[in-house]
Every structure is written in structure tokens, then in C-alpha cells.
Amino acid sequence: MNVVNNHSDSYNLRPLTTSDFDNVITLWRSTDGMSQLESPEELQRFLDRNPDCSILAEEDGVLLGAILCGHDGRRGYMYHAAVSVYARGRGVGRAMVEHCVARLKQLQIQRLTLFTLNDNCPAKEFWKHLGFRQRNDISLFALDLKEFD
Numbered sequence: 319m320n321v322v323n324n325h326s327d328s329y330n331l332r333p334l335t336t337s338d339f340d341n342v343i344t345l346w347r348s349t350d351g352m353s354q355l356e357s358p359e360e361l362q363r364f365l366d367r368n369p370d371c372s373i374l375a376e377e378d379g380v381l382l383g384a385i386l387c388g389h390d391g392r393r394g395y396m397y398h399a400a401v402s403v404y405a406r407g408r409g410v411g412r413a414m415v416e417h418c419v420a421r422l423k424q425l426q427i428q429r430l431t432l433f434t435l436n437d438n439c440p441a442k443e444f445w446k447h448l449g450f451r452q453r454n455d456i457s458l459f460a461l462d463l464k465e466f467d
């Protein structure tokens with residue numbers, strides 16, 4: 319196992335890999351606040367483009383949390399930050415975010431952006447607590463390409 323971080327707590331962090339897809343998708347599906355989950359094929363494409371950026375936390379082989387993280391060469395992004403309800407409040411979320419920040423800095427990415435649903439107030443407080451600022455100066459626009467011919 320490629321452990322990238324050890325803690326005083328008994329969980330480990332390591333990069334998310336293909337063999338973790340079933341477990342992380344199950345975690346994300348069971349977590350409030352997750353939207354637009356990828357298929358395994360989309361996840362694989364994301365990981366191939368962003369090696370060693372996405373992270374998971376586990377303890378005795380049990381998945382505690384995961385974050386999908388990557389960049390487009392200019393900006394970094396995090397998606398689906400989730401910690402199992404049974405493992406919350408132990409610093410797992412912070413540790414995973416710190417890994418993503420460190421990895422993106424290593425890759426000379428200068429800003430990390432994430433999206434959260436407007437009504438996910440606990441998540442917004444979490445991000446603010448970790449030093450993220452809420453952007454009120456931009457509006458997000460999207461085009462669903464599947465429906466655009």
C-alpha cells in the first residue's frame with residue numbers, strides 16, 4: 319500500500335486507485351450533498367489525467383473518506399469530499415484536503431476551487447473553517463453536452 323501520510327489517529331491516507339471505485343462510489347452515493355457522480359469510466363479518465371491527486375482515508379481496510387482532486391493545468395478542483403458519518407470529527411476531512419492542497423502546490427497550481435450546493439450549509443461552514451473563501455462575484459454556467467446537438 320502506498321501510504322502518503324500517517325497520523326496520530328489510526329487511519330492512513332493513500333491515493334485513490336481503480337480498485338477503490340466500488341467502495342468510493344458506494345460512499346459517495348450514501349453521502350448527503352453529493353451530486354453528479356461519475357461512472358467508473360469517467361472516474362478512470364479523471365485519475366489518468368490527474369495521477370496521485372485524489373485521495374482516500376482508510377482504517378483496517380475500511381474506507382473512511384475520499385476526495386476526487388485534479389487540475390486543468392491552471393486551476394485545481396476538488397469534488398465529492400466525503401467522510402463516512404461514523405468517522406466524522408476525527409480530522410479525516412481536513413487531512414484529505416491538506417493532501418490535495420499539498421499535491422496541487424507541488425504541481426504549481428495556484429488556486430483550488432470547489433463547488434458546493436447552495437443549501438449545503440454544514441459543508442459551506444466546513445470550507446470556510448478550512449480557510450476557503452466563498453465567491454459571490456461569479457455565476458456558474460453549464461451546458462449539458464449530451465443534450466446539445
Ligand SMILES: CC(C)(COP(=O)(O)OP(=O)(O)OC[C@H]1O[C@@H](n2cnc3c(N)ncnc32)[C@H](O)[C@@H]1OP(=O)(O)O)[C@@H](O)C(=O)NCCC(=O)NCCS
Nearest residue numbers: 351400401406407408409410411412434440441443444447
Ligand atoms: C464536510 C466533511 C467532509 C467534513 O469531514 P470531517 O472528517 O468530519 O471533518 P474534520 O474532522 O476533518 O474537521 C476539520 C475541521 O473542520 C471543522 N468542521 C467540520 N465540520 C464542520 C462544519 N460543518 N462546520 C464548521 N466546522 C466544521 C472541525 O471542527 C475541524 O476543526 P479543527 O481542525 O480546526 O479542529 C463531512 O462532514 C462530510 O462528509 N459531509 C457530507 C458531505 C459533504 O457535504 N461534503 C462537502 C461537499 S462540497
